[in-house]
Amino acid sequence: MNIRKKEKQVINDIIALLLTKKLVHYSDIQEYTGLSKRTVAKYLNDVEVYLNSKNLSLIRKRNKGIYIEGDLKRLKHTASLTENVVNTDITASILSMLIQTNNAISLDDLADKLFISKSTLIRKIEYLKNNYNLEIYSSKKGISVDPNSNITKDALTKYVQNHLKSKAYVIQNKMRYKYTFTKNMPTLFPEEIFTRISNVIENFVHLTGLLIERRMYELLIIHTAIEIALFKQYNQYPKNNMFDEYSSDNLSIFIYLISSEFNLSITTDALEYTNHDLIFIENKNLKRDITINKIVINKGNLKKILEKVIPRYDDILIKNLTNHLYELITRYKLNVYMDNPYKDEIKRKYPVAFDNALALSKNLGELLSISITESEVGFITLHFEAFIHRQVNLTSSKIRILIICSSGYGSSVLLKQEIEQKYSDRIEIVKTISEDEFVKNQQLNFDLIISTIEIENVNTNIVKVSPLLSKSDELFLEKEFDRIKREQYGNNVFLRLIKKDNIIMANEDNLTPSDVITKIVDNLQNNNYVRKGMLEASLNREKLSSTGLRNVAIPHGNPTFVNVPTISVFINKKSIKWGENRVHIAFYMALNDQVEVEIDKLYKYFYSLIRNDKKISELVNSKDPDDFMEKLLLLQ
Structure with a gap:
C-alpha cells in the first residue's frame, strides 16, 4: 500500500487509538485526529486494508462501535511505533512546539506537523489562552510565544500541575516519589526529569536542614524542571529585573546539585522562579518578617489585621488564617502562585464560606495592594467552612x-x-x-x-x-x-425571613443574572426592604465572582443598604445560565446585623437545603408562592 507520510501517520494514530481503547466510535476518532467524519471513514478503509494484510479484521458495527478482531500480537511492532502518539495530548504538543520554535510558525505548518485540521488547531489554541492564560502573539509570519516570559512559565506551571502525578515509595525508612505525566508532554520534558529533581531536593534538604511542605516541594520540582528545560533549549537566559531584589541564601548549593545531576553549567539568572521558591521556603523556616505596601507582615500583625476585618471568628479561625495568609502573602511577594484544582468544587459545596473568603480577600487586597486569585480564595474558604462547622451543629431536623x-x-x-x-x-x-x-x-x-x-x-x-x-x-x-x-418553624430564621410578597415566579427565556438581580432588588426596594444603592452593590458583587452554584444561585449585596432583613426567592421555569452553571432558583440574601445572633441557625438550614437536589427540585416545581411556602415548611 503506497501512501504518503502524513496519511501513514493518521493510519498509525487510528490503529494506536483502537489498541488503547479497544472499542471506539467515530466521534472518538474525530476528536483524536481533528478530522471530519467523512475523512475518518476514508482512513478507516485504509486501516482495514492494512489490518487485513496482518490477518486481522476491522469491525464496524452500528450502535456498538469500531474495534480490531484477531491476534493483536501481530501488531506489536505497530503498537510500539505509535506508543508516543497514543500518550500525546494535542494541547501539550502545541504548547511544546510553540515554546521550542524560535520563530513564528504559520497555522497551516503547525496543523500539518501535528496532523490535525486547522479548525482543531485554532480551537486548541483558544483553549490554551482561556485555561492557561498563555499569551500567544500573532504576526504575518504566524504565531509565537515568548518562552522566557513569566506568563509562559506560569502557563507551563499550571499545565504540569494539572497533569503531573506522583507515586510514593518507602525506601530505607524514607519516603521517595516517582513522577509521571497523566498525558505526555513531548520533547520539552523528559519524563525522568521530575524524579531526578526530586532526588536533588532530597539531597538539598539533607544538606541545609530546611523543611519543605509537600505542596511547595512539588512546586519547586515543577519550576526547576521548567527552567532547566528552557535553559537547555536556549542555552542562555535574559536577566529579569525581579531577580535583582535578592537571592536565596542557599541558591548556590541548589545550583551546584542541579548542575552535577544534569551535567549543566546553569546560571543564577536561569533559575528566577526556583530562587523565589527557595526564598519562600527559607522565610517559612526562619519565620522572617516581610514588608508589603509599607506594612510589616508578621504573624502578630497579621492576627491583629484579621481580627479587625473579619466580623465573626473564633481563635482557631484566626490562628489558621494567620498561618495560611502569611504563606500566601509571602508567595505573592515572590511571585509564587499555587493552582487550586478543586476551586470550582469548593465554591459549589461551600457557598457561604466562599463568600466570607471572598470578602476577606477583597479587604486584604485593598489594604496590602495585592491581588488574591480565585484559587487562593478557594483555599481560604476551607478555613471558613471549618469555622462554620464548629459554630453550627449540622444535625438532623428530626x-x-x-x-x-x-x-x-x-x-x-x-x-x-x-x-x-x-x-x-x-x-x-x-x-x-x-x-x-x-x-x-x-x-x-x-x-x-x-x-x-x-x-x-x-x-x-x-x-x-x-x-x-x-x-x-x-x-x-x-x-x-x-x-x-x-x-x-418559629425558631427557623431562614423560613421566617421568607415572605410571600418576596417570592417571584417567572417563565422567561434568556434571563441573565443581572436581569434576575434587578427584578429581585426592584421588588425589595419598592417594599422598603432595601434602599437605593443595593442594586449597584449586588451587581458589583456578582462581577467579583459568580454566585451561581451547582443547583441554585445566592446573589446578595451590601448589608448597609438593608432596612429590614429578608430572603427573596426567584424561580424561573426555564433554566438561567449563572456563571458556569444553569439554575432555576435564586435565593437573594438581604441580611444585616439585626439577624446577626441568628445567622448560624440560618446557615444551618440553608446548607442542608441546597445540598439536597430533591428538595430544590420540589421547590422549583411550586405552583405559586403559597405552594412554595407550604413545601418549604414540609421539607424542614
Whole structure:
C-alpha cells in the first residue's frame, strides 16, 4: 500500500487509538485526529486494508462501535511505533512546539506537523489562552510565544500541575516519589526529569536542614524542571529585573546539585522562579518578617489585621488564617502562585464560606495592594467552612426523643421499637434510660421526653405513655410532635425571613443574572426592604465572582443598604445560565446585623437545603408562592 507520510501517520494514530481503547466510535476518532467524519471513514478503509494484510479484521458495527478482531500480537511492532502518539495530548504538543520554535510558525505548518485540521488547531489554541492564560502573539509570519516570559512559565506551571502525578515509595525508612505525566508532554520534558529533581531536593534538604511542605516541594520540582528545560533549549537566559531584589541564601548549593545531576553549567539568572521558591521556603523556616505596601507582615500583625476585618471568628479561625495568609502573602511577594484544582468544587459545596473568603480577600487586597486569585480564595474558604462547622451543629431536623422507662429492659426495648416503627420519619431517639440514669444525665440534648412514669419538677416537656402504646398515647404524641414542629418553624430564621410578597415566579427565556438581580432588588426596594444603592452593590458583587452554584444561585449585596432583613426567592421555569452553571432558583440574601445572633441557625438550614437536589427540585416545581411556602415548611 503506497501512501504518503502524513496519511501513514493518521493510519498509525487510528490503529494506536483502537489498541488503547479497544472499542471506539467515530466521534472518538474525530476528536483524536481533528478530522471530519467523512475523512475518518476514508482512513478507516485504509486501516482495514492494512489490518487485513496482518490477518486481522476491522469491525464496524452500528450502535456498538469500531474495534480490531484477531491476534493483536501481530501488531506489536505497530503498537510500539505509535506508543508516543497514543500518550500525546494535542494541547501539550502545541504548547511544546510553540515554546521550542524560535520563530513564528504559520497555522497551516503547525496543523500539518501535528496532523490535525486547522479548525482543531485554532480551537486548541483558544483553549490554551482561556485555561492557561498563555499569551500567544500573532504576526504575518504566524504565531509565537515568548518562552522566557513569566506568563509562559506560569502557563507551563499550571499545565504540569494539572497533569503531573506522583507515586510514593518507602525506601530505607524514607519516603521517595516517582513522577509521571497523566498525558505526555513531548520533547520539552523528559519524563525522568521530575524524579531526578526530586532526588536533588532530597539531597538539598539533607544538606541545609530546611523543611519543605509537600505542596511547595512539588512546586519547586515543577519550576526547576521548567527552567532547566528552557535553559537547555536556549542555552542562555535574559536577566529579569525581579531577580535583582535578592537571592536565596542557599541558591548556590541548589545550583551546584542541579548542575552535577544534569551535567549543566546553569546560571543564577536561569533559575528566577526556583530562587523565589527557595526564598519562600527559607522565610517559612526562619519565620522572617516581610514588608508589603509599607506594612510589616508578621504573624502578630497579621492576627491583629484579621481580627479587625473579619466580623465573626473564633481563635482557631484566626490562628489558621494567620498561618495560611502569611504563606500566601509571602508567595505573592515572590511571585509564587499555587493552582487550586478543586476551586470550582469548593465554591459549589461551600457557598457561604466562599463568600466570607471572598470578602476577606477583597479587604486584604485593598489594604496590602495585592491581588488574591480565585484559587487562593478557594483555599481560604476551607478555613471558613471549618469555622462554620464548629459554630453550627449540622444535625438532623428530626425531633430528638429521650425515652425513660422503669419497667425493665424488655419493655423499654419494646417501647423504643414501637415508637421508631410508627414515627421514624419524624423523630430520632437519643437514648433509652431509667429514671435513675436520667437524674445523673440531665445534660442530654433532646426536644421531648417520653416516659412510662410520672416525673415532676423537670423543666422539659414530658409525655407519659404506657409501655404498650395505646391509641390515646398515639394521638397525644401526634399532637405534641406538631406543637414542636410549629415551634421549630418559629425558631427557623431562614423560613421566617421568607415572605410571600418576596417570592417571584417567572417563565422567561434568556434571563441573565443581572436581569434576575434587578427584578429581585426592584421588588425589595419598592417594599422598603432595601434602599437605593443595593442594586449597584449586588451587581458589583456578582462581577467579583459568580454566585451561581451547582443547583441554585445566592446573589446578595451590601448589608448597609438593608432596612429590614429578608430572603427573596426567584424561580424561573426555564433554566438561567449563572456563571458556569444553569439554575432555576435564586435565593437573594438581604441580611444585616439585626439577624446577626441568628445567622448560624440560618446557615444551618440553608446548607442542608441546597445540598439536597430533591428538595430544590420540589421547590422549583411550586405552583405559586403559597405552594412554595407550604413545601418549604414540609421539607424542614
